[in-house]
Amino acid sequence: MNFTVAIVGRPNVGKSTLFNRLVGRRLALVDDRPGVTRDRREGEGHLGDLTFTIVDTAGLEEAGPETLSGRMRAQTETAISQADAIFFMIDARVGPTPVDRAFAAVARKSGKPIVLVANKSEGLAGEAGRMDAYSLGLGDPIPVSAEHNEGMVDLYDALVAALPEHTAVQREEAKAAAEGAHPIRVAIVGRPNAGKSTLINRLIGEDRLLTGPEAGITRDAISVDFVWHDQTFKLYDTAGMRRRSRVDEKLEKLSVADALNAVRFADVVVVLLDVDNAFEEQDQRIADLVEQEGRALVIAVNKWDLAEKKPGAIGKLRTTAEEKLMQLKGVPLVAVSGLTGEGLDRLMQAILDAHEVWNRRISTSALNRWFEDVVSAHPPPAVSGRRLRLNYITQVKTRPPSFVVFCTRADAVPDAYKRYLVNSLRDTFDLPGTPIRIMLREKSNPFEHKAKRKN
Template identity: 40%
Template structure:
């Protein structure tokens, strides 16, 4: 399965990583989602240079643990350096190209040397971006960073954009070549188990594999420490992708928290269906919503699993009340099936693979143009399109252009008049009539003369 390469920005605080990140992707990326009802950090985005697409991850600086942020640590602090080692190690494992962002005006610091010492151990391409060199007269100061022994040094100004073209050239040159083996068709349904640490991810994986007793073989994943599990159930092959837990905010260092995005992205881009595991004892947290938001971004199928249900004190009202709470807090995943399970005891674990098959079928469900336009006519009759400045939005016809996820193009007279509320109305009516359980759907609105085959 082909995927975009990942480029990780590494470095200490206040060297301009986020500014450079926004410059590279061509826009300011807000911390709030464009999906109603969600607030989550957006730490990654797709970029393209010279016709080559890749994903940029803004990992953030080295930050203090919660409760100890009254003053920054000095570069020479013994407490500071272990954090750098941990973060650099994660980037070293999971990124395809690493960009070490440094302060070109400040020169080499102890923290820069510590990161460089670790990055020199990897075979991954490393590019140094010597930032904050707003004047070309300062560019010669960038040569100092060749002392780190990591490779090419590019003088840049994230603030003004100078030097970023050279940086992008160096990034693209370091990206791995296309491997035809990545596009070999895998007939199995690929399942990713995602969740915070200690929600029972490993226990669930072991229970699913152990109960079936039909392991074909462990196969190496795309990262060096990942092991995928193959199993067959009711004649269908599944691949359960090994995933690292996504940590909660406030429990560990925030910088390391941000690096977990690297692994989550790589996992999701290999998956068909994701199992979002929630701790039934603790309830929904902001980090659960953060993970759920990533699932919508990557367009994978989703099943929400409330784990540890065996230890939750409950009566006849507990389950419906809990379901309402989950639906309210994760309202952007309203289409996802919800199961209450116990990975420890196996309660309802036997229902998971059946639900996965249902979601996978929904991801590949195709509507005929006739079905879609019959629905469109009903939508327009029962809820006429909006009018603006005396002009009414008109729908001409609709067609489905892609699967996994189902993608629909609607041709209209004025695409800019299709506001979010009307899009949501169309999606709700679509889901009422057709089986898109557990899968996002993409709605695209275009002018009449646009090509429907280019979503």
């Protein structure tokens, strides 16, 4: 469903720069002087998987209708009336001005969904102005830098929230296209004779892989295509992974290397345990390896049909998983039987859920609200009598969710404090079981070159 968004605001806040950023070309003239844009300009805007008509408008100014500024304002008001949503832009480095407040009232009277865009928010110079923008009564200010291409993910989230019905169709089409083009790669790993090949045969409904009571039948990592609920998967059966000290044959070493390669290229890894001796040391080593590689993880306890069904048995296994795999708190655990097919639907749903969490992105504004609260509640410890300052956080990538914290003295932040941040992130934003990466970066000192000159 096509829709139209108008960018409005007073002169020289960066409307044309954002317009050019969204259309992907330098269509609108940009200059430091105010009032460069006079007519409405339309283009095809792109934001993530959304495509829409974006309208650049002249800066709103108080003026009589017969003047040039007045006629420019009339053009802008026409764009507002024809748009489905409005990007109301302010300059975060200046903060809301009386002119911004006057035209915020005009935008509100239109009745259109409004996204308040705080432009020029790169660095910390725009933080105070962005906070003041709440006073405009237009909702959460979205920090962006149109010139430096920052904050576009948050702008995407705000546009989706403003126009849920208009954006839903495009998002579903993009999701279907992405899922159709790239099957989810799932590696099944575990110790020898855990039942990996039997499990895959049951899933695909045929004896595709050789099975038997002997340990170590599988040598190569074999891929099998599989469709479940219209989602395509590529399943990888792998050789059993024993402790390194027990691997002495050259062929077994090659087989284990092939299994490790399957883990590295997988999206989701299912660590298959034998119910009779689940969570042995080697199982924990394999799960640690998956976490180190940054893959989404699901624990499957196989041969559940042979287990004595005591009350609370699955709960005890989950408690054991929490104790043994503390770095993967909340990792999904499913009881299955490759022989009878018990629990396989639950396993596939757990794989889909783990894949979604592994791909999850959190908006910068939500992240920093959480960050401010969590650091205030438990500040980092002082080191050698000097206080550590954690300034702000941003998500730099997914698969797995990875974050950068900008701070002073990055090398002095204790590992325990980083674990505290990871655990709080996991609980607050519902990221169970997936690996989480937090990297520390020191902010550059803008006065450092002056100090060097004095020396």
